[in-house]
Amino acid sequence: MTLIKSISGIRGTIGGTPEEGLNPLAIVKFVAAYATFIRKNTNATTNKIVVGRDARISGPMVKQVVLGTLTGMGFDVVDIDLATTPTTEYAVVQEKACGGIILTASHNPKQWNALKLLNEKGEFLNAAEGQQVLEIAEAESFVFADVDQLGKVIEDTTYNNKHIQSVLDLELVDVEAIRSAGFRVAIDCVNSVGGIVLPDLLSALGVKEIFKLHCAPHGNFAHNPEPLPENLTEISALMTQAKADVGFVVDPDVDRLAVVSENGDMFGEEYTLVAVSDYVLNHTPGNTVSNLSSSRALRDVTRAYGCEYNAAAVGEVNVVAKMKETHAVIGGEGNGGVIYPASHYGRDALVGIGLFLTHLAKKKMKVSELRASYPPYFISKQKVELTPDIDVDAILEKVKEKFAAYDITDIDGVKIDFPDKWVHLRKSNTEPIIRIYAEASTMADAEALGGELITIIQDMCH
16 A cells, blocks of 8 residues: 655545545545645635545545545535536636646556646645645644534536536637637547547537547446557557547546647657647747747747747646746646636646647648648666665766756756756655656657666766
8 A cells, every 4th residue: 555645635545544545534634634724824715625526436535534624624515516627717717716636547447537726816825834734634723613603515517518618718729719610639548538628619619529448437447548559559550440530548637638649659759839839929029938848849849939838847737937038928738738728727638638629620731731730759767776875966966967067957956958868867756766767859859868867867866
């Protein structure tokens, strides 16, 4: 059993003792701590907290404990039940709620679940706020409400449709252009909440022919739920069988979007954001943001429009902060996470689909042709394992010194920008390893650059 208490939420495997798994006792403690934090810090005038969940097998059990704990803490709960992560974020704002909890372990396998914690803006708590919640939980410094102050549960299952309508209402989503294009669209929703939402979204966007894979939301994921090429062989085959124009794959909570070309090739998760940004910048020029481990292609496309690209530390909350600071018109993460402020500040696959299909309709290209129009980059992801006694921070400092002649960013590990490639070193918070991401114009060059850094680090350890 595993229980990971981090500033971005509480996640764990279902079962186990109170300290070793995500079970009812652990859930009560962290939800009560979150409620205490919200009570102290919210500016919202309502007494509501929104709760949504993905379709995991453990979802109903976790939800019942969360609802009971929040009402026991004196909050009224808006239970939107099966809903995507971006839908829950959207609902917090619409309800003018004090906050929200999303019950999802994102791309983790089915035995996992998690509590993802939102503020009154429908955005994730930042590091300092997450730390406060952990401290309240550790000290168990929360007080439950007495009988006259108990909250109530308000069920509202209309938010998936409201969220879809908000996508249709976006100025840059052109439903008529999508309908006229007559797209044949394949989807893989990995037996979670995307199976409910994506068919409705696509129908609302005017798509007549939809080919569905794994759309029954029962939580027994048909394959590893992370939308990576090695997990997506079925939709790749379906594309050619169904003569589909484009394929969309989402993770269990529908905040990441992977696109599949008509020939079954992966568009590349990194390029979801690149393509959507190209479309947005063409109509509303402005700044863009992605994290340090995301492809340089976004920077290239942004500069082609005469606009400014900025990099943020890894993590959605960091990307959002940098987007607000630089007034970015579009941003996100290279894992298929599109953040479009005209909608809301959260990764949103529904928004991504609306913008991507409009872009494709207006370009009048095949998906493979659209992909070929962007700068070709390849990212290698490697890691070097170290012994626990090695000072990882000292190693990273030495690497910085060694490559001081190049452009270095150290807001999150060490990133070295060479003229034609880059490498990003980040230490893991949970184990003695350094993750090494490298990007170049060929996979061989990217792998070689990562390998070179591994050798340098190993030499420094001896």
